[in-house]
Amino acid sequence: MNRRDFIKQSTLFASGLILSPFIPVSAQARTTDFSLTLIVPQPDIAVNRIQSALRGSALASGTISYSEVPLSGYHLADLVLIRNQRLINFKQQTDDLSCRLAEIYREFARDQVIENPILIRLVSGAFTTTPQHVYIYRGNEQLVRHPLHQDTEMELEGLKGNVVVHIQNGKVRIVAAECRHQTCQKMGAIHQAGQHLVCIPNQIQVSLDGISPYGVDSVAG
Amino acid sequence: MEFHRTEWTVWRVNVRVLFYVTLMIAGTTPAEEMQFEVSATKYLMGTLVEIKAMHPNVEACRTSFYHAFHEMERVEHLLSSHLPESEIARINAHASEYPVKVSAETFAILERAIHYAEQTNGLFDVTIGVLSKRWGFSGEDEITLPYPEEIEPLRAKVDYHQLDLNAADTTVAFAIPGMQIDLGGIAKGYAIDRAAATLREQGITDFLINAGGDIYASGFKFEDQRWVIGIKHPRQPEALLAKLEITNSAIATSGDYERYTIIDDIRYHHILDPRTGYPARQCQSVTVLAPTAETADVMATFFFVVGDSLLSIHPKPEYPYLRIDESGNVHLDSTLVHDYHLEFFPTQQTYQTQKSP
Numbered sequence: 201m202n203r204r205d206f207i208k209q210s211t212l213f214a215s216g217l218i219l220s221p222f223i224p225v226s227a228q229a230r231t232t233d234f235s236l237t238l239i240v241p242q243p244d245i246a247v248n249r250i251q252s253a254l255r256g257s258a259l260a261s262g263t264i265s266y267s268e269v270p271l272s273g274y275h276l277a278d279l280v281l282i283r284n285q286r287l288i289n290f291k292q293q294t295d296d297l298s299c300r301l302a303e304i305y306r307e308f309a310r311d312q313v314i315e316n317p318i319l320i321r322l323v324s325g326a327f328t329t330t331p332q333h334v335y336i337y338r339g340n341e342q343l344v345r346h347p348l349h350q351d352t353e354m355e356l357e358g359l360k361g362n363v364v365v366h367i368q369n370g371k372v373r374i375v376a377a378e379c380r381h382q383t384c385q386k387m388g389a390i391h392q393a394g395q396h397l398v399c400i401p402n403q404i405q406v407s408l409d410g411i412s413p414y415g416v417d418s419v420a421g
Numbered sequence: 422m423e424f425h426r427t428e429w430t431v432w433r434v435n436v437r438v439l440f441y442v443t444l445m446i447a448g449t450t451p452a453e454e455m456q457f458e459v460s461a462t463k464y465l466m467g468t469l470v471e472i473k474a475m476h477p478n479v480e481a482c483r484t485s486f487y488h489a490f491h492e493m494e495r496v497e498h499l500l501s502s503h504l505p506e507s508e509i510a511r512i513n514a515h516a517s518e519y520p521v522k523v524s525a526e527t528f529a530i531l532e533r534a535i536h537y538a539e540q541t542n543g544l545f546d547v548t549i550g551v552l553s554k555r556w557g558f559s560g561e562d563e564i565t566l567p568y569p570e571e572i573e574p575l576r577a578k579v580d581y582h583q584l585d586l587n588a589a590d591t592t593v594a595f596a597i598p599g600m601q602i603d604l605g606g607i608a609k610g611y612a613i614d615r616a617a618a619t620l621r622e623q624g625i626t627d628f629l630i631n632a633g634g635d636i637y638a639s640g641f642k643f644e645d646q647r648w649v650i651g652i653k654h655p656r657q658p659e660a661l662l663a664k665l666e667i668t669n670s671a672i673a674t675s676g677d678y679e680r681y682t683i684i685d686d687i688r689y690h691h692i693l694d695p696r697t698g699y700p701a702r703q704c705q706s707v708t709v710l711a712p713t714a715e716t717a718d719v720m721a722t723f724f725f726v727v728g729d730s731l732l733s734i735h736p737k738p739e740y741p742y743l744r745i746d747e748s749g750n751v752h753l754d755s756t757l758v759h760d761y762h763l764e765f766f767p768t769q770q771t772y773q774t775q776k777s778p
Contacts, residue, residue, distance in 0.1 A: 243483075244480075244483075247479050247480060247483070248479075248480055251457075251478070251479050251480070254455065255455060260455040261455060262455070262456070263456045263457070263458050263475070263643070264455065264456070264457050264458070265457075265458045265460075266457045266458065266459045266460070266479050266482075267459075267460050267461070268461070322457075339464060340462060340463065340464075379561075380561045380562065380563055381561075381564065381680055381682075383679055383680065386658060386678075386679075386681075387658045387659065388657075388658040388659040389659060390659050391659075392659075395659065398469050400464070400467060400468060400469065400633075401561060403464050405462075405469065412651070414651055414661050414664060414766065415649060415664070416649045416650060416651035416661065416664050417473065417629060417638075417642060417648045417649050417650065418471070418473070418629055418631045418636055418638075418648070418650055418651070419631070419634065419650070419651040419652075419653060419661065420631075420634050420635070420636050420650050420651070420652055420653070420672045420673065420674045420708060421634045421652055421653030421655075421674035421676055421706065421708070
């Protein structure tokens with residue numbers, strides 16, 4: 201390589217180095233995998249406060265999955281932050297995000313037992329395609345969270361009658377349902393993340409956590 | 422200016438380096454904004470409806486979802502034949518005796534339903550209601566096989582020409598007493614389209630609505646990544662057959678695997694052929710892409726009933742489709758592979774794929 205070529209190559213290499221700080225951290229290796237779970241009486245104000253706490257923090261990059269679900273019965277109000285698979289004790293830390301989460305905790309969650317609260321979940325990054333839990337909902341309300349690999353059979357009261365859910369060897373199926381067309385039983389057994397069974401007349405939905413190994417956002421049919 | 426071979430090679434390498442540097446800059450600046458994927462579900466129109474949206478503001482999504490679900494609920498109260506106070510239930514109860522006054526919206530849907538019936542030579546016919554009811558496919562009735570002698574008198578009441586629509590006073594009357602309207606093949610699609618319009622009015626542009634397997638996807642999941650939709654395997658209920666990518670498009674599937682019963686080893690499902698009064702026989706499932714959920718819904722039913730004759734329809738259907746015939750062979754538009762990145766998953770059952778040009 202002659203001198204002229206070397207200068208040309210070096211100039212391009214240098215321009216790459218100069219510009220690299222402008223490439224955002226989020227486009228480099230992700231370091232902000234987290235899940236933030238809240239159990240609160242009403243989601244409206246809490247959601248806004250959480251969103252504003254996240255904005256500008258180290259967690260504010262990429263896509264954050266948000267969902268909320270009513271819980272049945274009495275639950276202790278709470279706020280839990282897990283970051284890079286470690287439970288964070290935000291109440292004893294001094295960074296801005298921890299202080300703001302501690303404020304939200306004091307305002308919405310401290311030592312309260314609430315009847316039929318709302319569970320809010322914000323998750324970023326660490327999505328798994330290996331399901332760990334079976335979630336059962338009636339209407340929009342979460343009735344059950346059960347480990348997938350703990351065999352059991354449970355009977356749930358649906359809108360029209362009872363629905364029996366059978367969990368065995370990591371597979372879940374509806375084995376009996378008081379409904380006319382029995383479509384839910386014909387749906388077979390589910391075992392993969394993101395799959396679900398639904399008994400429409402009874403408004404019972406059985407879901408496995410995690411994201412679909414098929415890499416789909418939704419299913420037609 | 423003349424280039425020597427070595428000099429030209431160096432320039433080519435440098436141009437490539439410059440290209441990658443430019444690509445890195447263009448692809449990553451400005452800094453990535455925090456984006457939420459907000460999802461919510463609700464039981465509506467006899468099915469589970471899910472809405473997902475990508476947006477920087479959770480509260481904006483929550484408010485918009487509320488309005489979108491409310492809009493679907495409003496459509497359900499207008500069009501569901503199972504709700505006694507709905508306009509369609511009132512038509513079914515009284516239109517044999519006198520013209521029933523309906524809203525402009527319901528009237529417009531019925532006009533479009535007649536247009537679809539004309540387009541499909543009566544193979545999509547909303548006056549199928551009397552047959553669906555007898556079979557037990559509408560609502561929560563038990564599915565029972567009609568006696569052969571029952572079919573013909575009921576089939577005579579399935580004829581969209583006998584649906585009298587009077588545009589002057591928006592009334593609906595049945596020319597044959599006992600006719601029944603079933604908007605099952607169109608109402609869900611219309612409700613999805615209304616919900617999509619509501620979300621857009623609220624400023625949400627990147628979203629997906631799934632009502633019991635009928636889907637409308639708007640915009641993108643990420644910057645330029647389209648929404649990925651799985652298609653159910655018609656004979657392995659827990660598995661997916663394929664996936665494809667869509668944006669600003671609807672997708673609907675008609676399948677023989679949901680509402681059905683098996684009597685003497687014969688599967689009797691809910692997609693009835695108006696020509697015979699019996700379930701259409703030549704498909705296991707048909708998936709159709711269309712610009713609106715209503716059209717996708719209608720065309721999926723139509724293509725299912727047409728079955729093997731789909732390729733001989735003139736003019737050629739303009740909607741891309743994936744059809745699994747009764748023997749399990751796959752027939753598809755090659756545009757699904759080229760434009761929508763259709764990919765099949767390995768399944769226990771072997772399929773023969775036949776592409777149409």
